[in-house]
Amino acid sequence: MGFLVVNEIFDSWERKKTPHDFHLIFPEWSEADTRSFVRRDRNHPSVIMWSYGNEVGEQYTDEKGAALAEYLNRIVKEEDPTRPTTLSMNYAKPDMPFSRVADVIGLNYQGEGIRQEPEFEGTNRIRTVPQYDHFHATFPEKVIFGSEVGSSFSSRGIYLFPVTEKSSSPTRDGMGGDSRMAQVSSYELYAVDFGSSPDKVFRMQDLHPYVAGGFVWTGWDHLGEPTPYYSSRSSYCGIIDLAGFKKDRFYLYQSRWLPGLPMVHILPHWNWPDREGEVTPVHLFTSGDEAELFLNGRSLGRKEKGQFEYRLRWDDIRYEPGELKAIAYKNGKKWSEDVVVTTGEPFTLQLEADRSRIAADGKDLAFITVQVTDQKGRPVPDASLPVHFTIEGSGELVATDNGNPADMTPFPSLTRETFNGQCLVIVRGESGKPGRITIKADSPGLKESKFILESD
Secondary structure: OOOEEEEEEEOOOOOOOOOOOOOHOHHHHHHHHHHHHHHOOOOOOOOEEEEEEEOHHHHOEEEHHHHHHHHHHHHHHHOOOOOOOOEEEOOOOOOOOOHHHEEEEEOOOOOOOOOHHHOOOOOOOOOOOOOHHHHHOOOOOOEEEEEEEEOEEOOOOOOOOOOOOOOOEEEEOOOOOOOOOOEEEEOOOOOOEEEEEHHHHHHHHHHHOOOOEEEEOEEEOOOOHHHHOOOOOOOOOOEEOOOOOOOHHHHHHHHHHHHOOOOOOEEOOOOOOOOOOEOOEEEEEEEEOOEEEEEEEEEEEEEEEOOOOOOOOEOOOOOOEEEEEEEEOOEEEEEEEEEEEOOOOEEEEEEEEOOOEEOOOOEEEEEEEEEEOOOOOOOOOOOOOOEEEEEOOEEEEEEEEEEOOOOOOOOOOOEEEEEEEEEEEEEEEOOOOOOEEEEEOOOOEEEOOOEEEEEE
């Protein structure tokens, strides 16, 4: 499938992170588990590197921590001398003994710098200047990669104002965050205090071409770790939300990772009835090198990406309802276009499945997206409406979701509120009972909708 795997085993060694983690059994089980781990996976050709520690506390214990790293490194090498080893370091610096041990240098957030904003000066929080140059100067013979980069935040379809002028910002109330709603703005400029926006990560990679890229924390939102709002159920750092819907950040990464794919993506949506005449910044993500933006047919200017710029910004646009259109260019030729319009009121629900047939084995699943649309069939991006699901035939409703990190509705619930126009229902065919499955979705005041699956 083309995946390359950095295979990692430990999140803690002898020094605990939580009361019940692996430190309790590390002396007795570290060698046996490490050997079993390598033996289990060493014949998989997708594995390119062994990581035997993520942000472990032994980074802080000088030669003692380095000795423990050497011990584990030796075990891995005995089991597989053919692949390099690495450790993910969020604290150890080039002059510390811990950093010399592994074959490959993995840096968590240190490459971009940690808490370098003025507001962290004088605090007792870890503050680290960008470290790629320092590690490269100390270990010129070693490969360096970002074992964790990013940890930027957003809630799909949520846009908060004002928008920071910076390319990367911590998340606070009035600065990309809203603790009352427990949501983070999707302008994709906000991050955890120790992290960075994609724009900042890209810049640091381009400034340091010897760095072998980075692993983004994270690809998908996940249950738990709901920084910065601990009353929520899930994280905000995914490129894709918990329901599998793409955030705006998806298109920023796409523009970076697939430069040959013609694409341009406009944000935000253009349904702002309470913002007429107010400044509502418009940003474009594109694999092109320049673009022109139009509002109701009027050109708002053509802009070119500058060096170390990864988006195009029109930060002084005043909202008026209608149509936003972007035309992107590459090498002076038209490359791609995107259109965002002010929609009408919610009218119906459109159901679209990832497949039309599933196996009648009690295991196979169909993922059905529910989209609120107006009378012209256009998605309504700000609709929050309750949807109730029913099913007929030889199938069952397994779960519903909407990607809202703050929604505590249980997954098995048959009623789910749309989050910014969308929700998801998951259907499973009954074992040994092939036939037609009809899924119905209804919301008060809207036209009922249904979708038919075949189970065989």
